[in-house]
Amino acid sequence: MMASNRYRFLLPGRRVDAPAPLRATLRELFGEMVDAVEVIEYSWFARVHLRAIATTRRRRIYLRGAAAPFFDDPVFVLHEYFHVLAQWEPRRLSVWKYLVELFRRGYWDNRFEIEAREFAEDHRHRYCALLARHRAATTSRHA
Ligand SMILES: [Zn+2]
Numbered sequence: 001m002m003a004s005n006r007y008r009f010l011l012p013g014r015r016v017d018a019p020a021p022l023r024a025t026l027r028e029l030f031g032e033m034v035d036a037v038e039v040i041e042y043s044w045f046a047r048v049h050l051r052a053i054a055t056t057r058r059r060r061i062y063l064r065g066a067a068a069p070f071f072d073d074p075v076f077v078l079h080e081y082f083h084v085l086a087q088w089e090p091r092r093l094s095v096w097k098y099l100v101e102l103f104r105r106g107y108w109d110n111r112f113e114i115e116a117r118e119f120a121e122d123h124r125h126r127y128c129a130l131l132a133r134h135r136a137a138t139t140s141r142h143a
Helices: 005-010 019-030 032-036 046-047 069-070 074-088 094-105 113-143
Strands: 015-016 039-043 053-059 059-062
Touching: 005 074, 019 074, 019 113, 032 074, 039 069, 046 053, 046 059, 053 074, 059 069, 059 074, 069 074, 069 113, 094 113
Parallel strands: 039 059
Antiparallel strands: 015 039, 053 059
16 A cells, blocks of 8 residues: 555655666765665654754665655765765764764764765765766666
């Protein structure tokens, strides 16, 4: 039985594959590990993190809401993939390290968030250019 979107929040989160052009773009920026990252939409895990619209762990991005608007937001995508692939994956980030930073400096000023924000801002133009190219390649291949 299909649940209407209105009650979607009552159901458990589900894994969503990032669109192919987006994955190809992210591979150019982060390497092959992009394919090991799972995106979970309507995640309970994200919802228990009070104000967060997304929460990351090793190889996981948990979204409070739908995946589609996430995939449409270049800065949001770059920010969360940076947490996963540049911080969690090399184990520079752990729950404990994050909590220590959060306690000392709060959300906005902790170094993990500053780094992720800077990376997203620094790479958004290149990301958008690459994504446009990959989308055009996908379209012409299927024309
Ligand atoms: Zn963040």
